[in-house]
Amino acid sequence: MMLCDIAKSPLASGHRFDQDRYWAASLDLRFAQRDGVTRMVQARHQGPLRVQRPFYPEGRDEACHVYVLHPPGGLVSGDALTINAHVERGAHALLTTPAANKLYKADSQGVAWTQHTRLSVEDGATLEWLPQETIAFDGSKGEQRTHIELHGSARCLGWEVMALGRPASDLPYISGRIEQHFRLTLDGKPLWLERQPLDPLHPRFKGRWGQGGATVQATLWAVGITDAPVAIEALREALPDNPRWAVTVRHGVLLLRYLGNSRNEAWALCEQAWHILRPLWIERDAHTPRIWLT
Numbered sequence: 001m002m003l004c005d006i007a008k009s010p011l012a013s014g015h016r017f018d019q020d021r022y023w024a025a026s027l028d029l030r031f032a033q034r035d036g037v038t039r040m041v042q043a044r045h046q047g048p049l050r051v052q053r054p055f056y057p058e059g060r061d062e063a064c065h066v067y068v069l070h071p072p073g074g075l076v077s078g079d080a081l082t083i084n085a086h087v088e089r090g091a092h093a094l095l096t097t098p099a100a101n102k103l104y105k106a107d108s109q110g111v112a113w114t115q116h117t118r119l120s121v122e123d124g125a126t127l128e129w130l131p132q133e134t135i136a137f138d139g140s141k142g143e144q145r146t147h148i149e150l151h152g153s154a155r156c157l158g159w160e161v162m163a164l165g166r167p168a169s170d171l172p173y174i175s176g177r178i179e180q181h182f183r184l185t186l187d188g189k190p191l192w193l194e195r196q197p198l199d200p201l202h203p204r205f206k207g208r209w210g211q212g213g214a215t216v217q218a219t220l221w222a223v224g225i226t227d228a229p230v231a232i233e234a235l236r237e238a239l240p241d242n243p244r245w246a247v248t249v250r251h252g253v254l255l256l257r258y259l260g261n262s263r264n265e266a267w268a269l270c271e272q273a274w275h276i277l278r279p280l281w282i283e284r285d286a287h288t289p290r291i292w293l294t
Helices: 003-008 010-014 228-238 263-282
Strands: 023-034 037-046 064-069 079-087 092-096 101-103 113-121 126-130 134-136 141-150 155-164 177-186 189-198 216-223 245-250 253-260
Touching: 023 064, 023 092, 037 064, 037 092, 079 092, 079 126, 113 126, 113 155, 141 155, 155 177, 155 263, 177 216, 189 253, 216 263, 228 245, 228 253, 228 263, 253 263
Parallel strands: 023 079, 064 092, 079 113, 092 126, 101 134, 113 141, 126 155, 134 155, 141 177
Antiparallel strands: 023 037, 155 216, 177 189, 216 253, 245 253
């Protein structure tokens, strides 16, 4: 995200922004099919944001697996992280991260951080966006924006798992503010628009009509499933029978939601759902990235 964009954002206008402490990191990735193989044809970076070399654990003619690395391990006041990934026609990329993303407590001046992710998938291309969970420390202040641009018959599956506070260390999320924006479009037409402020001082944070006091939430989305009723039935039959998750389809977007208090439960739910959906979605079994097992 450019500096001018941050300055104009609703969150930045509501929190202190210090240009002298602005530290940007960006990553621009592009994937294309060459001779039947998906190749990473562009990997430009600025600041502490990198990728490891591509992996092909499913075979050279299958998905290109790439690990996005942010060596600092998290965002602090003044950080601005931008990730752009574009998948060309016929290519198939799977992006993940080697560890949880941490959102640290704002400094004494309340300077915010920003994180902007833009995913673009051309007609006939496939993208899996599967980052490990995000952990927000008490007092964290920032803005997350995820913009997914699909074209034609593009297919995309991804998730966002957010854990608020560190209950195991008796450090709940009781101050700060995180504003999340999701935007998913198909040929420029909005399919899913969502804005969610996570503010422990707002009534919705603890109200049963809102967050309900839950400390962990997750959203999985999938576009390109041809038989949504079959997919939903498969999920309902295989996933744990509890009220902490639900699944629906709107405007061709399958959305699975979790709201509870267990980061491990949320992650396991998303991973299991991915294993169930992938054969129905692209007729390929899920191949767990090796980095998740380390």
